[in-house]
Amino acid sequence: MTKGLIFDIRRYAVHDGPGIRTAVFFKGCPMRCAWCHNPEGILPRPQQMTRERMINGRKKQVEETVGEWMESKEIIDLLIKDRVFYEESGGGVTFTGGEPLARPGFLMDLLKLSKKHGLHTAVDTSGYAPADVFMQVAGHTDMLLFDLKTTDNAKHLSYTGVDEKIILQNLLSLREDGPELIVRIPVIPGFNDQLSEMVSLRDMLFKIHAPLLRVDLLPYHKWGRHKYEALQMKPPGEFQSVDEQMALPEIMKVFSDAGFSVKKGG
């Protein structure tokens, strides 16, 4: 029985793959994306986080531990609770994070157990993992939600802290009989929201062999910022919100004109 560090298990996740899903959030990520909205997923150890709660109309600050070492069996027991909803909606479970591929043994264990229980699986990943780990996971999941940020490696390095080469190699190593693929592109103003950037991302998609179902565009939002404070972490970057009325439709058009199915949000 393996254990993994989990910072949240969210039921009724409806933006992380098809149908109604339960999302399991792995804690720990090798990347340091400047726009990260799940800062509690970054460090691979439990952390203290301050939260506010209301008692008799008064606000009170309490300390909570984020991150719990859980056994795979414990997690599976939680996942199967919503089986009736997965069945009715064509949903399942999504392993996300943090970076689930940073805990390959635990992830594989969960994927195999999920299969054993007849659950549809998706893995939400940055693709930043050794090739053998990536291929092993790809061989055991029904779907990959694969995040792409930019095709400019220098920019990638400076905004995420890691080299993009390994990510792209992993993406292109997926074969036609691989898992279904959804590519997710965060739209970050000032980082990758220029049309030229999106065009080169689109061109990258042409090279993919795996069955690409859809491209999800995830507009940057500031919802995660208060969490940095609560964790006493420093927000790594500051960005504008995406103009969803004007800018986003144009970006979506880049992909839809090329014949890709594209969607705002997951």
Add this chain to the structure above:
Amino acid sequence: MTERIRFLRKKSLEAENILHHERAVLVTSFYRDRLLQEDPVPVQRARCLQYILNNKQLHIGREELIVGERGPFPKATPTYPEISLHTLDDLDVLNNRPKVSFKVSPETRLVYEKEVIPFWDGKSNRDCLMRKMTPEWKNAYEAGVFTEFQEQRAPGHTVLGKRSWEKGVLDLIAECEASTHSLNCKEDAEAASKAAQLQSMIIAGRSVIDFALRHADALDQMAYIETNEIRKKELRDLAGICRKVPAQAPETFHEALQHYWFIHLGVVTELNPWDSFSPGRLDQHLLPFYRNDIANGRMNREQAKELLQCLWVKFNNHPAPPKMGVTAQESNTYTDFCLVNLGGLTEGGEDGVNELSYLILEVIGEMRLLQPGSMIQVSLKNPDQFIHKALEIIRTGFGQPSVFNTDAIIEELLRQGKSTRDARNGGASGCVESGAFGTEAYFLTGYFNLTKILEITLHNGFDPRTCRQIGPTTGEAEALTNFDDLMEAFKQQISHFASVKIEGNREIEALFARRLPAPFLSLLIEDCIGKGQDYNAGGARYNSSYIQGVGLGSVTDSLTALRYHVYDHKTISMKGIMDAIAADFKDYEEFHEKLLFNTPKYGNDDDYADLQAVRVFDLFFNAVDGLPCWRGGQFRINLLPTTCHIYFGSVTGATPDGRLAGKPFSEGISPVQGSDKQGPTAVLKSASKIDHVKTGGTLLNQKFLPAFFDDRESYPKLTALIRAYFRMKGHHIQFNVVSADTLRAAQKNPDQYRDLIVRVAGYSDYFNDLSKDLQDEIIMRTEHAG
């Protein structure tokens, strides 16, 4: 929407709610000057109806295509002094209260003072009823253990079935005559009373026909002087319709709607039945008329829609009769709970969704009125597309239509012994109440305060608020040394109060049967004619009496807190909890925090907490279900609150779940506001652990942020959510699509949010018309973002 409908809708929305003395004066004058003492009571009641309908002022509004009003004009609401007499103080309260007020003119007040009150004082049914209740009953009633639905209103709570859409009142009268002829005076000791009952039904039927004919005459006169040729023709056509229906069976769509409306007016003029009266399965009943008219070219889809919308205006013109005291608190709304059913199964068990189901959904979406309430029945056989269409309206955030599980309703009705045919012809009425339409008299008798009974249990049968020993002594809290002892004591208290309530209701049923029969309603509901027996006396094919449990979430969380902290983990002693709740948690902040935040809660799919919900449910069910009611049927349970969770909370001290004294309880079978942290699937899982099929209805509200509905892809997911809940035999689910921010803004600036309608509990209401407590309670409900 046509100009006509825009005009009628606006007029209806702008009409002021008025308490009008017309009916009170006519009833008083009938009983004082015209009553024949030698007449049997049913005949007296039928003649009273006849006198009202013959003498009341008619109202035929400009542009109307469906005519008839209960009062002298729209929203002029009658009173029923023979059932419950308003005092002058009552009239002043109604006139002045900030919410759900009714204007009382000086003339009305004077008429009440000089005529109505002097005649009825001490003689109304409510006076009689209260005199008959035992001290045990009164103590429990005053403590807020239960309420009494028939205190100010007649039992009713029923729905028109298929037969009355297919027959004219003359056909029903002919059946009464045949039934009279077949009476065997030699062998049947009750033949005389049956004959009197049938005679009363004939008189009542003729009264409603005559009422329609009065309209026909008035319409002809209006047509005569009308200069606009188009309207002239409309008035003439309408006069023709009123000469035909409800006397004869309707043949066209327009006739069918007007037929229903006259019948509706007859029922709500005769008495003031709870939950008004309902047309039932409207898309099923109207379909033959609709298809026929369309095929013959008599009418097109748009014309059908306009006629339906004219009917919608009629419902909206009729607020619930002015309620006082506890009745006003338990059901604090203008809504009178007529509930239109769409979809579901046909009598033959086929998919009942048809073109009219979709047309009526459009009507609901365009009209956006409080009344009539609307719902969709969803069976496994109904298409997802139907649910999607309903979600398109639900997303606009006025809480309609609500969503019901047809397959569960049918199973509930079958468990109670209804035939397959009658069960399939059933549905839900009022808030969420299952019934066999057209064949069942299912009385709601009052709400039952489960959490209050736990409070009384913890005080050894003593009510701390009224300072009376009102229950049996089942042991001091600290003497209950394990959780099973506590549950046993709780069980005894529940059984005690259920018995007190049920004995009271048997008296009350007998009282209504004797004093206030309903001859016109009896004509409509099957088998009253054949049995020669009144609706209120057991004449219907099926007779049920319901007690409605309130606050399942609150009582569950309170029991769970005790089990967790006192018995299983020993983190707080029973004395500690009793001291803390006695102090309303003042100076017990540490305990309070533990109870609120470090305790398993119902609504999170956590068996530890949910088990208590199941145990409470079983206790309540076992204390009530199957016990005989006076009319020959059985008592049943359901779980819904209307606004009673506010009232019941107000009479109950602090509770072990951390709720402060006087604060609202949880609503329906929903979790305590804000305590469900695992999202909607966990709520639905928790809620489905109780056995819905053993009830006659449960009520679950879920609040969603509007943004969640913006995405079209959310529709199949919400549909799946509904389907999954129904697969687990959930009875009903409703969505409030509004954000807490919007509601807070509306609280601050009511004038800017005059149109804001929200789902309360089994019905929708204007946010501004809700009490502050209820507004706060809705804001507190957990909102799901998805």
